[in-house]
Amino acid sequence: MEIEVDLVPEHKRKEKPKDPVNLAFGSVYTDHMFIMEYSDEHWHSPRIQPYQSISLDPSALIFHYGQGIFEGMKGYRRGDKVFLFRPRDNFSRLNNSAKRMVMPQVDVDFCVEALKKLVRIDKDWIPQEPGTALYIRPTMIASEPKLGLRPSTEYLFYIILSPVGPYFKEGFNPVKIYVSDKYSRAAKGGVGFAKTLGNYAASLLAGEIAAKAGCSQVMWLDAVEHKYIEEAGTMNLFLLFEDELVTPPLTGTILPGITRDSVIQITRDWGMKVSERMVSIDEVIEGINNGRLKEIFGVGTAAVVAPVGSLLYKGNEYIINGNKTGDTAKRVLTELMGIQCGEIEDTRGWVIQVY
Template sequence: MEIRLDLLPAEKRRKLDLEGGLPFGRIFTDHMFLMLYDEAKGWHSHQIKPYEPICLDPAAAVFHYSQTIFEGLKAYYGVDGRIRLFRPERNMARMNYSARRMCMPSIDEGFVLKALKTLVDIEKDWVPREKGSALYIRPLMMGTEAFLGVKPSSEYIFFIILSPVGAYYKEGFNPIKIYVTDKYVRAAPGGVGDVKTGGNYAASLMASEEAARLGYTQVLWLDAVERRYVEEVGTMNIFFYFEEELVTPALTGTILPGITRESVIQMARSWGLKVSERRITIDEVIEGAKTGRLKECFGTGTAAVISPVGCLAYKGKEYIINEGKTGPLAKKLFEELTGIQYGEKPDPYGWIQFVP
């Protein structure tokens, strides 16, 4: 499969402008990758073209039945001037997992990763140089067949767009405050909680808005059945450090299998820490915060990498963790992960791929 290049002439290309800062997900580069699918041809018309609106029929399946999946990863400008990707093959594999669950066609993971690297190489001048900044990469697939009726689409668009970004949270690498909701639920057993599909995020908006009005950065979700077991934060997986045990909720089909989560588990175990993937109740977390047994809490995800949590609000009360400060384990994990991503530290795990 070949990728057709339809690039803007040099004089029409924009430059990365840092004057107004880098708000997350608001600025987009000059070009995008796009390919089409239909049942007769499979994936076809692979091209890198100028970034522009996509024209869809008002009856397109994505509008009415939410057949859409996406991924999120970053390109980092290393201290040696080379551009790095962090475990991009895991994003490709997860996208195919999502596609199967949503009755959508699989992608050729190797080909799409090649297209992604080609696009990033074309837009390499958009990769911010400052540590903490990066080029966010958003692959997305959606059903485009025009019809009304509940069935999988027979036509799809897949595209990749790029966005230079700064820190995800305005707090930066400082503890955030999280609101625990037992009113709303994010995902139920047998549903699509472990799939990166748009509907999951739409369902989270009400609780997120309520949390924001109360002064909290994110929502911590509990299970849909008993409203007792911790699941994940709106944009992150969650970890609790109890004395000598690092705990994160087990992947039971209602939690997104985060790539940063997976990396933290592997890294912490390589340091000799006991890491448990198990069910954990909110009562255990609150009791740990009250007694001091809970030493640290932090979220993990592509956008923020490691996000320390200094306060949990539950049933009208706030519980402070580690005096509201960033803990040494979260700090070490953040420094090690970002050190690998920006080429400041060796990569003993083989996680990094280079562009081109």
């Protein structure tokens, strides 16, 4: 498919952020977006156009039954070079989410090409300062006007771009996490592994409770017993017990994070013992109390690596590693950021250079 391009005239382009390091996450969008439509069982009319509102019928299926999915990835600019980190994996995960939500597949290679074209057009929006990036949000929604519970026959797929600073106000300092022993995010057989809208809507109430308690995110426990650790609001979790780095397994209830997969590969290549196994909250508390648990950190596209300084669980605060950033979290962040920004050699074929 040929991608049509309709550019914003130079004099109508928006002003770029002056202080990207202090830019609130997801608050500013670039001049252009990619969009295409699905009907009659195929994608058509792919185009790059000025960033603009979309118009949908009030009965569009997305508004009533939540048939929508999205992705999140980042581009980095250092000097005159621009890199995308594992974009193929993001579009493949979008296709996995689409399958679960009975939505159409996209062509991964085509989407990567469309994204590269869009990023090239808006490349001057990509900040260069350490800790900054271009956040990329592909989205697919059910656009058919229809009241009645069934899969849509029409969809919109679009990609928008947002220059961003650090995700947490804490930067790379340890965050406080609220362990939710009441609300659940996802149950087995459900849609926890899909990046679908309802998962995030369902997480908001616990997120509010966490914020009121001074916490940055929620740590979810399994939905059946509220016993085993799953993931955090927008991050997968790693725990360092003595010399064993542990992350919860992909059992269908957590998002298979691309950062999670990258961290597993990197730390295994370093020779660390890395286990994908269930970890109970009791094991965590015991590990904090007897000193076996050295570090906890979250990993995800938005935050990259976020050290966890303390857990709030059933009204008690448990301090990890003296509320300091651990050496493993630091080393993982340095390696990952180095690869993502093209400063450390990418030996695994993760990075795509756009420029």
